[in-house]
Amino acid sequence: MSVLIDSLLAILIVYLALQCLLAPRLTQTVFLFFAFGLALALAWVRLGAVDVAITEAAIASGFLGVLFLDALRDFSFITSGKQESSDAANHSVSKKKPAFLSLPGVVLVLGLGLFLLITLEAVWKVPESGGLTAATEALLPESGVENPVTAVLLNFRAYDTWLEMGVILLGLLAVMAVGGIKIFPVHRKTPEDPVLQQVILFFTPILFLFGAFLLYFGKNGPGGAFQAAVLWGAIGILLHLGGRPVLTVIPRWLSQLLLIMGIGFFLMLGFLLLAGGASLFEYPPSYAGVLILIIETLAAISIAVTLVSVFVHLNQLNKEESN
């Protein structure tokens, strides 16, 4: 029974992935991408990885999906603008051979097929190893938290997680480096949309509370900083779309402080520990739980602000163009 469910889910995932890439229209691609993400989240649940499932649904499918959706306004605008020409182009293309029927195409597809076979052979033959489950289990009591995933993320491999916070911040810096927008531009008044306003009023507290819940209980059960951050970030995105650009209201230094708070505190804590003769991020065992909660909270705020900023930048890119 369970094999059947898993097999069907696996086939669905592969089907959605293929369709996503083969869909003729970008809109379809993006919606199929949402569906792919949700199916994948189900797969994580089936594999007992609830933390991963929440992360997948929240960030990979949710946040990234929203970014793609926002981008569609850009690209689908041209398809509508060049509707006739692109339709004509489509017709002429369909008369010609599709690209993958040309010789290099055939070679590539055959090569990929061969590669797939080798990949499957390799994946099938992975020897058993036992992983690091036992090692984690043995050290979990010393970690200060009960959720083993949180323990790995914020204690055993805290160094990775700290660098990863850096990557998120870098994501924002990189988006800013693309240019085309001023940092935190002054907001232009958009017409009030009563439905959106209602949605915002309704969802803001719920998202906030749910995020806080995920954050706090991430210590013991599934959930944690990243998941909470996305929910809080969603508040910011909603507010922005509803004409309430939170990030432009607060002073610049404050928003910058919010951005770097997570990684900054984490690092300063690490340096303090270094100065005290311990290793970087080597928490005193009795304070580990508290410290992890503080780090997670600050990190969640920072990540939320970062995600909102990334969204605002990408969204603003479009507005500049319409000027």
Add this chain to the structure above:
Amino acid sequence: METTSFLPLLILISSLVPGIMILLLREEQFAMRTFLNLFGAVAKVALVGWVFAGYLSGEEYNFIFRLAPDLTFALRLDALGLFFAALSSALWLITTLYAIGYLEGGLHRNRFFAFFSLCVTASTGIALSGNVITFFIFYEFLTLSTYPLVVHKGTDEAVAAGRTYLWYTIGGGTILFLGVVGLYAVAGPIYFGQTEIIASLISEYPTQLTILFFLVLAGLGVKAAIFPLHGWLPVSMVAPAPVSALLHAVAVVKAGAFGIVRLVYDVYGIGVAEEMNFLSVLAVFAAFTIIYGSVRALYQNDFKKRLAYSTVSQISYIALGVAIPGALTSTGAIVHLVHQGLMKITMFFAAGNVAETYGHKKISELNGIGRRMPLTMGAFTIAAFGMIGVPPVAGFISKWYLGLGAVEAGSYWVVLVFLASSALNAAYFLPIVYRAWFCEPDHEVVERLRSGRLETQALLLIPVVVTGILSLTSGLFAAVTGSPLSIAREIIEKFYLL
């Protein structure tokens, strides 16, 4: 290897540092530049003289610096190296004087004199190298420092010549690199004189060592302008006269010839080279080049180009002398390093003087030039007789030893080559001498006669006279202790007695 001395390094620095300093000067700092130049040149001659004296009294001078495992920078003085160093430094001093006069008022003099100094640094470096890798370092350094000199005029012709020069020398350098690395891979670090290393390995790796010998030989053959690798030499005579003098007499072709001497005597050893028949191959190529260069020289109307082909021919005397085993030919070869240098530098100075003073570059324009420039053409005539092998000029001595050695070794065909070459030398030099002294000058020449007391500037005249006299005296007094010949004999005695 035990004692370390900074003297060899100092000899290099005496031209390296002035070179770099000149590069940083402003164009109009004439006095400073001249001072640096002459100071470097004089200091170098003095240092080489001092070291030479020290060497004769049994001192050893070594400087060793490890760059990487197996990659050791070693300067070491032996008789052969000192001989070449003395030649380079002495002729450099003379050429520097000449160049100061020649380039007066020219463009980019900083660049010129800077690279001029670097070039001589490379050349003395080659002379003082204690091992194969150091030799290679300076050999390539020489290529790099001569390139800006060849293209100095900046004309399209000069730039094109520079390109040809580079392709030949960089190509040769790369082949040499391959050979040198190969030698190190097979035999480990080789210091000059340690011929026993190769001798002990030759039975184990005959193929590899044969290939490597010819790779190294080909790399050296480019600078020594052995046929068919000589193509750059006639082309690059577009460079200013002092540069040509440098290329043909002091540095570049000499570096190649000197390298061949080192390769045969100090790396492989004469025994091995003879046994494996390397020498007969070298002899064939050298002999062919001698004839080929002379024949090509016959047909050149351009004064410097004729001299250039003559160099192609004359340098191969050295290679041929090395290739015929025997003390006499070897002595001839080594003494020819110096003799050819003296004679050829005289000829290029003379050609430069004529071109600089009267603008004549073609041989057909030289009618009667001897009366206008008696000292210059007198020196030229001495050198030309020397090249032909007329006693008692220096060239006769070299040819005598080479010919005698060939007879002793039983290589009669080589004697024929020498005779043919001498005949050809006469055929292309004597017409110049004849035109200069015995033909009536063209009218325009008379009108453009200078009014000064000297036939040309003093700085152009003195060097040519000095080298002309030296060409004569080193032949006349060849038997005297301290003459090039006596030193060459001492060097060769070591190779054949040890």
Add this chain to the structure above:
Amino acid sequence: MTGLPTSPLPALLVGFPILLAILTLFFRPGVKALVGLAGCLLTALLAFIAFVEVTQRGTVIHTPGGWDPPLGILLRMDALAAVFIGMTALVGGFISLYAWRYLRAQDPATGGYPLFWPLWLFLWAGLNGLFLSNDLFNLFVTIEVISICAVALAVLSGKAGALKAGLRYLLAAITGSMAYLFGVALLYGSTGTLDLDHLGQVLEPGTTTTFALLVVTLGLLIKMAGFPFHFWLPPAHSNALAPVSALLSALVVKGAFYILLRLWMEVFGVGITYAAGQLIGLAGAIAVIWGSWQAFMQTSLKLLVAHSSVAQLGYLLMIFPLLILPPGVTADSADWLSVTWTGGVYQVISHAIAKASFFLSAGIVIMAVGHDRIESLRDLVGNMRITSMAIGLAGVSLIGLPPSGGFVGKWMLLKGILLSGQWWWAPVVVAGSLLTAGYVFMLLRLAFAPAREKEPFRPVPKTLEVVALLLAVSSFLIVFPADYLIQFLENSEIFGSGIEAVLKGGFYGND
């Protein structure tokens, strides 16, 4: 691991630049550049302290969080890491100085690309982190930090060409990372460890191991622009701002090479066959010839330099076939191993310095004449003596002529080739040198040629010229510590003996 001394320096080498990067965010553009520059110089100083520490104490380690591997992550600073960190500091320090002046001159309106500084400091931290990391997944995170910073820096000019090249670069980089990570997943699945030392001990030969080796190598080849994955490099490197081009060519691509070297030598002993080595060597050989030829054919200065990077990276790939013994040869008789890998590392350093100088000089020329056709070099010698010297010296080092650092690198590579008996690589080295000489002297010939029409050379800040020249001179000066560096690498207990241990432990079990 317990035997090795611990030190806080590895943690500082990563943490400190990131702290500075964060700090710079708070300052106004003009001040940001100053703070950034100060930060860079301090980071360089820290790196030199760390280098000295390793020379004094040998390998030092740090375990963030205090957890030992395989659960925790180990940072290990051995001789190899120290040399790479030192190289980054030397080249990075010079480039920072140059960037400070260059960016201000290029874009005075916005205070000189203020985002450069946090991104560069992050990049530096990522590079240090990569050199120190002893953990497969942590390596992934560091290469992602490096990739994002690198692309963000590459598109900093905001021009369409740079953006397109940047997107191409980014997509290639992500693909490479994912391929690498897939291999890591399979390795973790089959061994339950991510620690390199541990992995090297427990890894068994088999289909999965071979496949993991394949995708990891593939991913890293994409990242280091190894042939045939070099397509993204020339546009990305040539469209970036001059100091960024220098950073990308000198340092960033070396990160992937570093991981590849580490993995092949320390971990993958059981999976590598002689044929695999030959294949990667072939890729390198083609890159040398093809890249040099392309460089020779370019008419744009920066594209020429960028293609030359493709070729120079090819030389680095050519050391891999030499590190694998042919069947039947024991490690004891393989006397070329140490000369080959130390030579490869030395080649990395000398290329980094020479190429950085080359790109910086190209930036100066472009600033002076306003475009980057190589014709613009005409009469450079007459107008910009210092920059001409820098190009000449850096070019000579790239060709590998003595007495430059490139010469020592090529010497060791060629010696390794000849000693190992794999003589068929020798013609590639020779041909590569000749082609390199071809394009370098093409530039120098133009530099000496008289100007056709009087194109004015605009004045350029002297600082820029001096920095480029200093780097070029350094590419010769590194010959002096060469012996010391190579001994330092050879005597490091981790790597020097490590390779022989790997070789003796059934290197060819599955041949």
Add this chain to the structure above:
Amino acid sequence: METYQIYSITSGVLFVIGMGGVFLSKHFIKKIIATIIMGSGVFLAFVSFAERDALSFADPVPQALVITGIVVAVASAAFALALARRIYQLTGEESFTIEK
């Protein structure tokens, strides 16, 4: 067949689909999505091994790695998206094909 094997096989398929997609798709957005699919394959492999090695809980280390990995992949994708949109804005190009 065990549960984890279904998903590890799926992971291989996704990885290859994604890799093919990066090379064969034309539109920027599709190329970016292809990298995400490729990444999903990688993450699925990690987590399938976590399930295999479960004791009282699934192996947390691969899960933590995947969470980190997802965030890193999203950051890169957002950056790529910004580049793609900006390129479109400046040149009207949606794929690399026009460029050559």
